[in-house]
Amino acid sequence: MKMKKLIAAVAVACLSSVVFADEPIQPIEAAKDINTAQAELGKKLYFDPRLSKSGFISCNSCHNLSMGGTDNLQTSIGHKWNQGPINAPTVLNSSMNIKQFWDGRAADLKEQAGGPIANPGEMAFTHELTIEVLMSIPQYVDEFKKVFSKDGITIDEVTQAIAEFEKTLVTPNARFDQWLKGDKAALNESELAGYELFKSSGCTACHNGTAVGSNSFQKMGVVEPYKTANKAEGLKGLTGKDEDRFKFKVPTLRNVEMTYPYFHDGAATTLSQAVDTMGRLQLGKKLTDDENAKIVAFLKTLTGEQPNFTLPILPPSTDKTPRPVPFE
């Protein structure tokens, strides 16, 4: 009986690996190896606007977990309504990113997390004040002590906890993943045709792997140049090399139905526009309306299970907590 079960299990395993072995996209699995205590602390920090000068902007303001981990704005709103320079990428599945930010200037989630806090156009705070605020709140002091087994709070621990929470934000079980794993009824004919077109048109050259992207930097505008008023230059901003102009991290297409508008400048309002532009500029291919619609239908099957957790309750400030200064 045991042997039978083992054989059956092996058979299923073989079958499922065969199913998506030839596919350029792999299913997302549930988050593993999470330090739950760190992640719970990180969740609070992620929602805490006291990590901003104004006391109004939290990580969740621009990477809103009710809205696909983004703000659904062309570019973000920062301190004093500053207009951000670039479209906020989704935080969902961002642990799979080869690097962080559109230009990859942060190696990992932990390094990324410190950026917006101290960016004058975003949260406009400082790492020093972040620590001062947190150290003034006994519940935070206690929780950091419990989580990191030492006294005091460092910015390294703050970003570590936020990053650990962000690692939980994966979105498994999209209909496309169900299909990949063998449930052939998970996609309809049009969605499947869209997937075939997505592959045959060449989209999977860049949009592949578990995150359907996020694993390489590519030039925006390969066949035709990309025209935009946005000043971001991608990798060139880091290397200074002209050949790196407009090289951006290929965004994930997971949950792409929720992460509008599209491109680093947020110029494409709809998925249909984004697919059309990508076809023309990257692949030199004018997709018909029917082809476009089918690819869009396929892309919508990439929406996975969204974050599912209780809204965190933040510990109150004390008399010693530095107060926000929103209007200075």
Added chain:
Amino acid sequence: MKMKKLIAAVAVACLSSVVFADEPIQPIEAAKDINTAQAELGKKLYFDPRLSKSGFISCNSCHNLSMGGTDNLQTSIGHKWNQGPINAPTVLNSSMNIKQFWDGRAADLKEQAGGPIANPGEMAFTHELTIEVLMSIPQYVDEFKKVFSKDGITIDEVTQAIAEFEKTLVTPNARFDQWLKGDKAALNESELAGYELFKSSGCTACHNGTAVGSNSFQKMGVVEPYKTANKAEGLKGLTGKDEDRFKFKVPTLRNVEMTYPYFHDGAATTLSQAVDTMGRLQLGKKLTDDENAKIVAFLKTLTGEQPNFTLPILPPSTDKTPRPVPFE
């Protein structure tokens, strides 16, 4: 008049239970008679920034349920970083308010909910555009149909659903309520002494009933005039009568530890400051540091169970959804 209300409050207490029959404060009970389907829909709307012109501000921005149902700012931040005219009152237990807003200009939660959406300094949207946005999103159309048993969406239904969600935001089981219900170990000596001082000093003349306030309008600055640069005049703004100047709704003291800063102008940063000012201006009494500390200790026992629900996931916009215009 005050005495009449006090007698009425005590009478209600007598009816409810012998245990707290003599107390001017009654325990909060769990929300009852909630239309769950309406409240679930209302929760989404409460968190949906697409009810604002910018696509950035939701009800939860200024009445943040992670932070005692307020923004913990002196006055709120609105569209284009507009500085609001008054301190955002907590949404927690707001179903118990005699009327809504500091000046009571809205009769109930439903009437209140429509205000900020259309206020140019807050969400800066219109009711018409709210409906246009919601009608463009099939999941909302379906949910409204299911909840209200009819086609189409009206602003009346939108505010009704938000109000129904807000009715769920009560905070029972504070330590003080446990004490009221007979658990004499729920308060320590200092907290109990603070409660006795709170009563004997006269605070309960206005801060009484289930919400420990919220059931009358009173003049700010009875014994001494209140000095502030804030322009809000309270009831006078509605009646035009000089005698109504600085008459404001008495705020609830439930969860007051979390709802800093205090007063209609948010001028009191700490509970200690607020208690001191109230003592001097309303009661003509300079409390000693020890008395002040004891009253503050008592006030912190009014923190009840905070909202406990899963972060709502919002249905994505469609190609037809009007886009936010944050920078116009």
